[in-house]
Amino acid sequence: MVGRQTSGVAMVQGVIGNQDVIGNGDVIDEGVIDEGVVSNDGSRARPGPLTGRTALVTGATSGIGRAVVLRLAAAGAQVVATGRDAAALTELDAAARAAGSVPGQVTGHPADLTDPGHLERLVTAVRTRTGRLDLLVHSAGAFHRAELAGAPLADLDRSYQVNLRAPYALTQALLADLEAAGRDAGRDAVGDVPRRDAVGDVVFVNSSQGLTAGAGTSQYAATKHGLRAVADSLRAELSGSAIRICTIYPGRTATPMQERVAALEGQPYDPTHLMRPEDVADLVVAVVSLPGRTEVPEVVMRPTIRR
Numbered sequence: 001m002v003g004r005q006t007s008g009v010a011m012v013q014g015v016i017g018n019q020d021v022i023g024n025g026d027v028i029d030e031g032v033i034d035e036g037v038v039s040n041d042g043s044r045a046r047p048g049p050l051t052g053r054t055a056l057v058t059g060a061t062s063g064i065g066r067a068v069v070l071r072l073a074a075a076g077a078q079v080v081a082t083g084r085d086a087a088a089l090t091e092l093d094a095a096a097r098a099a100g101s102v103p104g105q106v107t108g109h110p111a112d113l114t115d116p117g118h119l120e121r122l123v124t125a126v127r128t129r130t131g132r133l134d135l136l137v138h139s140a141g142a143f144h145r146a147e148l149a150g151a152p153l154a155d156l157d158r159s160y161q162v163n164l165r166a167p168y169a170l171t172q173a174l175l176a177d178l179e180a181a182g183r184d185a186g187r188d189a190v191g192d193v194p195r196r197d198a199v200g201d202v203v204f205v206n207s208s209q210g211l212t213a214g215a216g217t218s219q220y221a222a223t224k225h226g227l228r229a230v231a232d233s234l235r236a237e238l239s240g241s242a243i244r245i246c247t248i249y250p251g252r253t254a255t256p257m258q259e260r261v262a263a264l265e266g267q268p269y270d271p272t273h274l275m276r277p278e279d280v281a282d283l284v285v286a287v288v289s290l291p292g293r294t295e296v297p298e299v300v301m302r303p304t305i306r307r
């Protein structure tokens, strides 16, 4: 990670593959995967219902995670967005600004969540960038399809790393920050319950496969079942604290992952009747915007018309 000063704006570069992408779109040849804050000019977030709250969103380079970043930013939150694709993070920053976010409100930090060093530096970047953390949204996910008889064990290991170990480790590393956000904001004068802005929120984007496993999904479904257990156990551990845990179980949603799923199933990809990533993102914003006295532990979402 390398910091630099450009026209009075602090820029920190990130490197993915052979290209080093910085916030202004410059590309520099490099040969390694590295990570860093893509853009940061220190501007304050625009006003909205989530103004003053800060978020980390994984899986932000695509699909549901990307939509969550844009919706949170539109609601006024300051967001650190992460994924491996640095160019997509730069594009996301531009998309947020085009939608009305102020410069620096969405900050990209490229990271491979299967790399412990990247996880560590992501946590440091969140603290450096925002100074506090109110919302943690886990949307990064990996999907492999194969019947158990012939499934490569390496795919099982990768599914575990991305879908289960990474959200577990990241939540563990940032739990104290989420708790501090709750403590700092205090409680309502009436009722002695946490104010809406006095809670930390962790949202796990799970899957319908985290509730019921279908044929050919043992690896993905097993990790998603495990993620449900992590969320349930954590919620029980934190009862009485000002941290809310929400698991969302989406059904088929029109994203690049669903396009891959259709190809693996040997089906044509037709998003007509699928949910949109923005539908899941709207739910995330609704859940974290509720008064602090109210927790939404689980939500199942699915397309109205199923084939």
Ligand SMILES: NC(=O)c1ccc[n+]([C@@H]2O[C@H](COP(=O)([O-])OP(=O)(O)OC[C@H]3O[C@@H](n4cnc5c(N)ncnc54)[C@H](OP(=O)(O)O)[C@@H]3O)[C@@H](O)[C@H]2O)c1
Binding pocket: 058, 059, 060, 061, 062, 063, 064, 065, 082, 083, 084, 085, 088, 111, 112, 113, 114, 138, 139, 140, 141, 142, 162, 205, 206, 207, 208, 249, 250, 251, 252, 253, 254, 255, 256, 257, 258
């Ligand atoms: N789409 C659906 O129908 C559906 C249904 C139910 C549940 N879900 C769940 O929803 C979540 C989002 O899925 P999606 O449909 O939006 O998928 P997607 O479009 O394929 O996006 C997946 C995201 O995960 C990130 N990711 C994957 N491996 C990573 C790694 N090693 N390190 C860091 N980031 C990594 C990707 O970023 P990079 O490639 O830049 O690293 C990307 O941003 C997933 O957890 C998925 O299981 C999706």
